[in-house]
Amino acid sequence: MSIPNGNSALDRARRDAEWKELEELVADGGQVDLLVIGAGVTGAGIALDAASRGLDVVLVDRQDIAFGTSRWSSKLAHGGLRYLASGNIGIARRSAKERGILMEVTAPHLVHALPQVVPVLDEFTLANKTLPRVGFVAGDALRIAAGTAASTLPRSRTVGPKEVVELAPTVRTEGLRFGYVNYDGQLVDDARLVVALARTAAACGARVLTHVGAVDATGTAATLADRLGEGGELRLRARNVVNATGVWAGGIDPTIRVRPSRGTHLVFDAALFGNPTGSLTVPVPGALNRFCFVLPAPLGRVYVGLTDEDAPGPIPDEPEPTEAEIDFLLEVINRGLDRKVGRADILGAFAGLRPLIDSGEGDTADLSREHAIIVADNGLISVVGGKLTEYRLMAEQTVDAALARTGQPAAPCWTDRLPLVGAEGEAEPLPGAAPRWLIERYGAEAGAVVAASKLDRPLDRVAEGVDVTRAEFSWAVTHEGALTVADILDRRTRIGLVPADRAAAEPAAEEALAACAG
Known part of the structure; x- marks a missing residue:
């Protein structure tokens, strides 16, 4: 199986255009098949599973892709x-x-x-x-x-x-x-995995909207707030709404412990x-x-x-x-x-x-790492618990539960045969001076990362002693949905884990955002 031949590039223009599409959909009284709240590994996996089955999917996060627990694992x-x-x-x-x-x-x-x-x-x-x-x-x-x-x-x-x-x-x-x-x-990098999931979901037709918060939610609708632009709020209807916010799940459904x-x-x-x-x-x-x-x-x-x-x-x-x-x-x-x-x-x-x-007793080291899919009285589906390694299975089971709840037809799950962006395909050749780490981070897209750079000196490091190229910062903005300096430094790359490196690379991140605007 191959990645669907859709547009996987995420950027500010696409985000804003898809927000306007939702505004028009709401104005026309329409709905989507599935709204997923939370763009960690679980939420992004659910969005990919559903979109690859042909469902109309929206994935939102009040912060960024992989902002929460999904970027803090042992990798x-x-x-x-x-x-x-x-x-x-x-x-x-x-x-x-x-x-x-x-x-x-x-x-x-x-x-x-x-x-x-x-x-x-x-x-x-x-x-x-x-x-x-x-x-x-x-x-x-x-x-x-x-x-x-x-x-x-x-x-x-x-x-x-x-x-x-x-x-x-x-x-x-x-x-x-x-x-x-x-x-x-x-x-x-765990965050890079989540970004690849979100981009592959986008290639399958999912709308991926970061810096969009869910103010409230039921099983069939949620109020969404644009936290970056001037989009304000909208009430989006959906056949199913999934709460995939991890440790913050109780903020969407107070009955979740x-x-x-x-x-x-x-x-x-x-x-x-x-x-x-x-x-x-x-x-x-x-x-x-x-x-x-x-x-x-x-x-x-x-x-x-x-x-x-x-x-x-x-x-x-x-x-x-x-x-x-x-x-x-x-x-x-x-x-x-x-x-x-x-x-x-x-x-x-x-x-x-x-x-x-929460089982109410015992040390956390002894608590089960099993996941649970919980359907609230109002139909809201929450998925909690679990491990990063099992994100794909959790996603499959969650989408199956959503389809069963409404009786909506869809294609069977095939994510066990679906490679993510970068995992396959004909790669553009890398310049001879390009560092090997580009292939390790971007796979078949490594050559494209360099070729698509909107920054000059694409193979130069973003700061002395930091093994990240200027081309990677450009790609983060033009293809991976980075909208802020923090998105670039703390999630598309992991430079921010060392404060001194973060400070040294911040000017290059600001340059990338300015150069890639629009």
């Missing part, structure tokens, strides 16, 4: 190993299958195999020494059952101290006996860790299935995570890591390092809130 396409360890075989099998679809069909240019190395030290308990290997063997079985090729995800193995050090150069070598290596999927769990990561210079090619995995003391990771990341960075802390109270737009979480991550990860890291080494930090279903 891993998990195969469900942790859930297998806790006895949740169903979610483990689904995760392994969905991971394979992501890596082999949906976005092979954005997801690659990441070796995860667990060093085995003399001081580890017997459980910490043996259980990872048992789990990795089970993970191999999951991969085989999911039909994912070994060429996509190699089988796990036991390696000697030398290879452990090759994968994770700063690993603690005192008492290092050997290591276990397992392969999982790693996203080049979500218990946010905060996951925090620290950002370091990759050179501090010897530019690792594998993910160093260190067991959390006293826990059998919790680990902290040193994850290789783009832009010459490394992410250290992950916490799982209850986050009650008002839900902020952009969560902040706590001092206790920073101390926890440093303490755990330093157990596995020869060269200890401290607060002075931290370049940045970020935190996201998992939209867990």
